Amino acid sequence: xxxxxxxxxxxxxxxxxxxxxxxxxxxxxxxxxxxxxxxxxxxxxxxxxxxxxxxxxxxxxxxxxx
Amino acid sequence: xxxxxxxxxxxxxxxxxxxxxxxxxxxxxxxxxxxxxxxxxxxxxxxxxxxxxxxxxxxxxxxxxxxxxxxxxxxxxxxxxxxxxxxxxxxxxxxxxxxxxxxxxxxxxxxxxxxxxxxxxxxxxxxxxxxxxxxxxxxxxxxxxxxxxxxxxxxxxxxxxxxxxxxxxxxxxxxxxxxxxxxxxxxxxxxxxxxxxxxxxxxxxxxxxxxxxxxxxxxxxxxxxxxxxxxxxxxxxxxxxxxxxxxxxxxxxxxxxx
Numbered sequence: 001x002x003x004x005x006x007x008x009x010x011x012x013x014x015x016x017x018x019x020x021x022x023x024x025x026x027x028x029x030x031x032x033x034x035x036x037x038x039x040x041x042x043x044x045x046x047x048x049x050x051x052x053x054x055x056x057x058x059x060x061x062x063x064x065x066x
Numbered sequence: 067x068x069x070x071x072x073x074x075x076x077x078x079x080x081x082x083x084x085x086x087x088x089x090x091x092x093x094x095x096x097x098x099x100x101x102x103x104x105x106x107x108x109x110x111x112x113x114x115x116x117x118x119x120x121x122x123x124x125x126x127x128x129x130x131x132x133x134x135x136x137x138x139x140x141x142x143x144x145x146x147x148x149x150x151x152x153x154x155x156x157x158x159x160x161x162x163x164x165x166x167x168x169x170x171x172x173x174x175x176x177x178x179x180x181x182x183x184x185x186x187x188x189x190x191x192x193x194x195x196x197x198x199x200x201x202x203x204x205x206x207x208x209x210x211x212x213x214x215x216x217x218x219x220x221x222x223x224x225x226x227x228x229x230x231x232x233x234x235x236x237x238x239x240x241x242x243x244x245x246x247x248x249x250x251x252x253x254x255x256x257x258x259x260x261x262x263x264x265x266x267x268x269x270x271x272x273x274x275x276x277x278x279x280x281x282x283x284x285x286x287x288x289x290x291x292x293x294x295x296x297x298x299x300x301x302x303x304x305x306x307x308x309x310x311x312x313x314x315x316x317x318x319x320x321x322x323x324x
């Protein structure tokens with residue numbers, strides 16, 4: 001069964017650098033992420049002639065107990 | 067021959083069950099879990115659907131002054147020798163019967179599609195069919211407190227040599243055939259690291275005693291080549307699931323998509 005991934009998520013997964021930066025941000029800030037805090041991280045895309053730096057934020061969507 | 071025609075006509079009457087099954091294809095969980103059903107299985111499983119459909123539609127048609135000639139069909143099914151066949155009359159009767167079957171099919175499909183789109187009713191159907199599945203609920207984020215963009219998994223797997231952590235984004239997951247048991251998961255953008263960075267051995271313990279301990283820190287992540295990594299469920303010891311919600315500018319999405 002195909003996993004639930006949003007359009008933004010798919011865009012991230014298409015880009016190796018973005019996906020790696022996100023993964024690293026989650027790993028390096030796992031305590032903050034697990035508390036639902038927003039964590040900023042940078043993605044440098046070099047598709048155009050000069051690298052473009054973007055700042056994105058990620059947080060855990062959390063769990064509501066069933 | 068007549069038995070075949072009779073069976074065909076009965077199937078036509080049961081056809082709303084198939085339209086219900088088709089509508090269930092719009093439901094991710096039910097589509098997967100009921101995918102193995104044959105047409106016969108479908109008809110028997112959803113036998114109440116055609117009954118309810120005809121129960122609703124026939125009184126409406128009768129109220130509107132229209133009739134469906136079931137006596138004609140009954141005579142065909144029973145191969146009644148006394149039944150006089152007039153092609154001209156029967157032609158229209160058959161056409162109107164087929165029209166009714168098509169109408170019942172469409173009506174059942176529309177109602178079923180609406181039921182499937184309704185979250186509360188579709189959950190009732192899932193519960194009624196016993197198709198509840200903990201893996202689907204976890205990976206579809208049923209218990210996530212807000213919307214999410216993707217799921218990051220840390221999968222601990224055991225092998226003879228070592229215990230490894232695979233970190234990657236969930237792309238797909240598969241159940242065993244005709245079962246709700248997880249068969250394997252498919253991750254993308256995967257890194258792998260050892261569960262323990264290193265073993266700390268030969269610590270002195272009293273008089274010449276030695277002990278072995280393991281570092282609490284995991285090993286260094288190694289990027290794995292390949293687009294996706296398939297991990298069989300039987301290798302999995304546990305899974306850490308993080309539902310990630312991202313915030314980025316629209317221009318970044320365009321840049322990412324290229």
